Amino acid sequence: MPQKIYSSILPPLQIPNESVFTHLFHSNDPSLVGSFSASLPAYIDASTGTTLTRGQVKQFALELGYGLRTHFGARRGDTALVYSPNSIHWPVVVFGAVAAGLRCTLANSAYNAKELAFQYIDSGAKIVFTTQDGFPVLRQTFQQIGISEAEADERIVILSPSLKWARGPDAPRSSDTAHLLELADLLGKGSLLTEERFDGQDANETVYLCYSSGTTGKPKGVETTHKNIISVLKIVRDFFCPFYLNDKVLAILPFYHIYGAVKILHYPFTQGTPTVIMSKFDPVQFCAAIEKYKINIALVVPPVLVVLARHPAVDQYDLSSLRCLFSGAAPLGAALTKAVNGRLESKRTNGLCLFTLQGYGLTETSPTTHIQPWTGSHKNGSIGLLLPNLEARLVVDDNGEIDAEEGKPGELWLRGPSVMKGYLNRPDATKDAITPDKWFKTGDIAIRDHEGYFYIVDRRKELIKYNGFQVPPAELESVLLAHPDIADAAVIGVESVKQATELPRAYVVHARPEEVKLESQKQAFSQHVKMWIQEKVARHKFLRGGVIIVDVIPKSAAGKILRREIRDRAKEELRGRDPADEDVNAKL
Numbered sequence: 001m002p003q004k005i006y007s008s009i010l011p012p013l014q015i016p017n018e019s020v021f022t023h024l025f026h027s028n029d030p031s032l033v034g035s036f037s038a039s040l041p042a043y044i045d046a047s048t049g050t051t052l053t054r055g056q057v058k059q060f061a062l063e064l065g066y067g068l069r070t071h072f073g074a075r076r077g078d079t080a081l082v083y084s085p086n087s088i089h090w091p092v093v094v095f096g097a098v099a100a101g102l103r104c105t106l107a108n109s110a111y112n113a114k115e116l117a118f119q120y121i122d123s124g125a126k127i128v129f130t131t132q133d134g135f136p137v138l139r140q141t142f143q144q145i146g147i148s149e150a151e152a153d154e155r156i157v158i159l160s161p162s163l164k165w166a167r168g169p170d171a172p173r174s175s176d177t178a179h180l181l182e183l184a185d186l187l188g189k190g191s192l193l194t195e196e197r198f199d200g201q202d203a204n205e206t207v208y209l210c211y212s213s214g215t216t217g218k219p220k221g222v223e224t225t226h227k228n229i230i231s232v233l234k235i236v237r238d239f240f241c242p243f244y245l246n247d248k249v250l251a252i253l254p255f256y257h258i259y260g261a262v263k264i265l266h267y268p269f270t271q272g273t274p275t276v277i278m279s280k281f282d283p284v285q286f287c288a289a290i291e292k293y294k295i296n297i298a299l300v301v302p303p304v305l306v307v308l309a310r311h312p313a314v315d316q317y318d319l320s321s322l323r324c325l326f327s328g329a330a331p332l333g334a335a336l337t338k339a340v341n342g343r344l345e346s347k348r349t350n351g352l353c354l355f356t357l358q359g360y361g362l363t364e365t366s367p368t369t370h371i372q373p374w375t376g377s378h379k380n381g382s383i384g385l386l387l388p389n390l391e392a393r394l395v396v397d398d399n400g401e402i403d404a405e406e407g408k409p410g411e412l413w414l415r416g417p418s419v420m421k422g423y424l425n426r427p428d429a430t431k432d433a434i435t436p437d438k439w440f441k442t443g444d445i446a447i448r449d450h451e452g453y454f455y456i457v458d459r460r461k462e463l464i465k466y467n468g469f470q471v472p473p474a475e476l477e478s479v480l481l482a483h484p485d486i487a488d489a490a491v492i493g494v495e496s497v498k499q500a501t502e503l504p505r506a507y508v509v510h511a512r513p514e515e516v517k518l519e520s521q522k523q524a525f526s527q528h529v530k531m532w533i534q535e536k537v538a539r540h541k542f543l544r545g546g547v548i549i550v551d552v553i554p555k556s557a558a559g560k561i562l563r564r565e566i567r568d569r570a571k572e573e574l575r576g577r578d579p580a581d582e583d584v585n586a587k588l
Contacts, residue, residue: 004403006392009452013234013388015417019198019226020207021098023233024269025058033058036272045088046250046278046289050168054269057091060165060187064096065195067186072127076101076196079209081125082256083107083116083134085279088166089159089183090255091265093129098207101196102127105209105221106256108469110538113140121145122425123209123221129157129183132174158182203227206421210258212363212470219472221424224258228366231417232262233270235387239371241297241324241357243271250289250298252281258367259329259468263299273297283307287317294321301329301468302336302500305356309339320348324374325356328367329468331456332358334380336500359384360456364433364440366418370454382453383446390416392454393439394446400435404447409457412446413439462563464493464502469540471504473563476543479536480508483529487511488553490561494545494570496580503579505545507566509553522549545579 016023025033032038038055045051052060068074080097082104084090097104105123107116120128120141130138135158142152158180162171165184173182198205203226211219249268253260268275276293278285281304289295305327308314325340337356344354355374360383361367369392372384386392394410396402404410419440422430434440445458464471473491480489488509493502508529510516516525526547534542554562 001401001403003393003400006386006394006448006452008386008388008390010238010388015227015231015234015389017200017203017227018230019098019195019203020229020266021061021095021195022197022199023226023230024095024266025061025195034270034272040272041274042269043088043091044248044274044276044293045163045166045168046276046285046293048163048168050088050163050166051274052088052091052166054272056166057095059191060092061095061099062192062195063187063190064092064183065100065192066190068097068100068102068127069192070190071181071186074100074102074127077103077205078127079103079105079123079125080127080129081105081107081120081123083109083111083128083130083138084159084256085109085131086251086255086260086277087131087159087279088163088168088277089129090277091269093159093183094255094261094265099192099195101198103206103209105211106261107211108256108538108540109134109254110540111137112536112538113137113144115538116141117144118219119211119221122219126155127157128155129159131159132161132177135174135177135180153180156180157186160184198226203230204421206424208258208261209424210256210261210363212423218475220426220429222258222363223421223424224363224366225421228418228420229262229266231389232366232368233267235389235418236263236267236368236371237271239373239385239387240267240359241326241355241374243268243273243297247271247273247296247323248293249273249275250286250293250295251275251277252286252304253299253301253329254280257329257468258363259299259361262367263326263328283311284313284316287311287313287319290319290322291317296321296323297326298322298324299326299328302327302332303467305332305336305340306498306500309336309343314343315347318349319344320350320352322354323352325354327356327358328361330465330501331383332356332381333500337380357384358382360454362442364420365414365442366420369414369416369418372453376453379451379453382449382455384454385452386454390414390418392448394448395441400439407447407449409445409447411460412442412444412454412456414442415439464491464504466493466504466540466544467501471502471541473504476504476506476533476537476541479533480506480529482536483532485511485515485525486529490553490563490566491543492545492563492567492570494567494574494579496545496578498578498580503545504541504543505570505579506543506547507550507553508547509550513551516549525549548573 033054208224360370393413394404
């Protein structure tokens with residue numbers, strides 16, 4: 001049976017074979033960086049207003065690249081790890097490392113020492129950029145993997161709160177990190193004459209390593225190439241929110257996530273649009289920044305839209321400049337879209353429409369594959385249209401031999417130049433994810449309407465998606481089983497309408513059931529487990545959906561957890577209630 005292959009409504013684009021740095025910064029005119037004036041602002045620190053022009057970013061990046069080579073002896077293909085919240089340091093660090101020919105692995109700034117150690121070792125990192133606040137965790141990381149303090153200190157670069165190097169406000173060094181190298185110490189010592197080139201087939205070399213968790217519980221390094229990134233930067237343009245002269249983009253999404261890294265750190269730069277950087281999302285500061293900087297476009301996730309639909313800060317600031325809210329990383333419901341648009345448009349002083357749109361992608365697709373264009377804003381709930389240069393299938397069977405009929409659901413398979421090179425050091429996982437004819441299996445169930453708009457309706461993968469972050473149940477289960485009072489455990493995701501995301505929910509069997517016979521005892525133990533695990537995992541893995549005490553975890557004869565059965569029972573337990581409001585202690 002022939003494959004039913006869908007393509008974009010737009011023709012394919014030419015994708016250059018070059019490095020990310022070359023693509024962003026190259027120009028034959030010294031007054032330009034890329035296609036825009038070197039004097040234009042590129043990145044702005046929201047809290048201080050400190051601004052880096054396009055020319056400064058390029059110069060600082062080439063200086064850092066020189067410093068990495070001369071001070072650390074870094075070579076093409078070496079890996080640098082970035083462990084930091086958003087800051088104005090990020091473009092200099094990432095683009096400087098890329099200019100020197102390095103790979104960058106981007107670590108969640110909420111990781112604990114154990115989680116960070118895994119990524120550090122697996123990625124083969126040699127240099128680590130972190131903040132003063134991140135240093136204690138990094139110190140523990142090196143201790144856990146047996147690296148002495150003296151040796152560890154030779155691998156660390158501190159991203160100081162001082163912005164004097166960027167002509168911003170100064171700040172004193174912390175006594176704990178005063179002996180360590182700072183980013184500013186690597187600047188101004190010399191400069192690369194040109195970036196490391198990745199032309200032709202070299203464009204298929206890895207440039208970024210973001211980590212994606214699988215159902216096995218072990219995170220996998222996604223090898224994203226120069227060509228993967230450039231492909232996305234090229235193909236999103238015709239469907240993405242249009243960027244106009246003097247626009248500004250607000251950055252609240254973490255740069256360590258592929259969504260924030262590509263769509264905020266990289267894409268606005270290709271459009272000559274300044275990016276205003278916030279270290280994290282705060283409702284009041286978010287609204288204040290929109291008013292202060294006259295923000296036109298903000299990239300968000302659904303939980304941020306939940307806040308905008310309800311938070312009083314929306315009434316305290318003028319958000320009229322905002323033209324587009326673009327949501328990704330998790331499904332966006334039609335009801336939430338309508339609520340946000342209704343509230344914000346009722347307070348606008350310029351009478352202009354606000355478009356709240358969404359897209360779809362995965363770390364493995366670099367990330368964006370679908371975008372809901374502003375002309376398709378009436379398609380509420382849709383992830384939009386397939387981007388140019390990509391192909392899609394909706395597959396019904398496990399072997400990819402049967403495609404879904406028109407309008408019927410199937411697993412979304414994707415093929416094209418933005419699909420990852422593979423999983424680092426995991427040929428087995430790569431083989432499972434990518435077919436011999438280059439189809440990537442997303443694990444998401446989708447339908448396509450007659451106008452070419454796609455809708456995600458379910459997910460084959462067991463992964464829980466909390467605020468766009470992947471939470472592998474098996475990893476949490478392994479942590480829970482390390483508790484001396486837990487005999488067995490299973491974790492699922494439960495949908496919270498109020499928070500517009502899935503919440504991890506655990507079912508546990510007490511090692512001594514007689515100690516939790518009373519309801520009060522169950523509730524006390526549930527709260528204990530919720531607090532206990534917060535010391536073991538990153539924040540996005542907290543058991544916000546509750547901890548439920550049960551007599552037994554349902555399993556198949558082969559010992560596989562019957563998650564569907566648990567999910568069905570959870571729906572009954574939560575009928576009429578939101579898991580964000582309360583924990584429901586019920587037996588299976």
